[in-house]
Amino acid sequence: MGWEWRQGSSLKYFTIPEWEAYGIQMGFSSRQGGVSDIPYKSLNLGLHVQDKPENVLEDRKLLLSELGAAWSDFALGEQVHGTNVAWVGEENGGRGLCNLDTVVQNIDGLLTQSLTGLMAMFADCVPVYFYHPVIKAVGIAHAGWKGTLGKICIRVLQELFQAGGKIEDCLIALGPSIGPCCYRIDQALAERFKSEFMQNCFLTPLGPGQFSLDLRKANRSLLIKAGVKPDNIWTTLACTACNSEDFFSYRRDGGITGRMAGWIRLL
Numbered sequence: 001m002g003w004e005w006r007q008g009s010s011l012k013y014f015t016i017p018e019w020e021a022y023g024i025q026m027g028f029s030s031r032q033g034g035v036s037d038i039p040y041k042s043l044n045l046g047l048h049v050q051d052k053p054e055n056v057l058e059d060r061k062l063l064l065s066e067l068g069a070a071w072s073d074f075a076l077g078e079q080v081h082g083t084n085v086a087w088v089g090e091e092n093g094g095r096g097l098c099n100l101d102t103v104v105q106n107i108d109g110l111l112t113q114s115l116t117g118l119m120a121m122f123a124d125c126v127p128v129y130f131y132h133p134v135i136k137a138v139g140i141a142h143a144g145w146k147g148t149l150g151k152i153c154i155r156v157l158q159e160l161f162q163a164g165g166k167i168e169d170c171l172i173a174l175g176p177s178i179g180p181c182c183y184r185i186d187q188a189l190a191e192r193f194k195s196e197f198m199q200n201c202f203l204t205p206l207g208p209g210q211f212s213l214d215l216r217k218a219n220r221s222l223l224i225k226a227g228v229k230p231d232n233i234w235t236t237l238a239c240t241a242c243n244s245e246d247f248f249s250y251r252r253d254g255g256i257t258g259r260m261a262g263w264i265r266l267l
Ligand SMILES: [Zn+2]
Pocket: 178, 179, 180, 181, 182, 239, 240, 241, 242, 243
């Protein structure tokens, strides 16, 4: 059990059946089944990537329909590769869905205890999903190398803790993202990771001044160090750069590409 593909009524997406059994709607979209053209072909859910807005809105409509959701059932953050996180409630439903002006600004992590779903956009960065069954809270964070280095996943954990949730009860899922197979970084960035994390289990030397970075493993090590039980972390080896049929990849596609959505909602 763990992450698996599901063919829905109109779209294919990645999800964890065990989480659904807890009453959580969560998943990660594939690039298939939408209306956008190359290089955003075809289910591009990112409104900020120079795709035609009418196509993105149609793609978002297809996803919401698959999820049985209305436009006002989800909220989106701005995503600036920062470490700010924010709680949202039902008054925030619909923010960022129809246009960029209404996103929750300067935010890369969202939490809620309301029925408003949380959504974020990805094309290589790690989607980190949080579910706290005791305080009935969910969260999602966008962790690229900057967010990982800035430990955004710990910021979300701290919020759950301050809301009365024990860290040991927290469930985490790390979704599809660029894998160590495809994520090459230079010496300078590797050194920053080594000094910030005081370990380097997620770095593999590839040659002079070149390393591969496993962002999922880096986030996993942070979460475990913070008190999350290893058995409470679901992960996947799905690499967004390796699988061009299902995923957009910022690195593979040279920066001009679409976005997949990650979502989580209490039902
Ligand atoms: Zn790969």
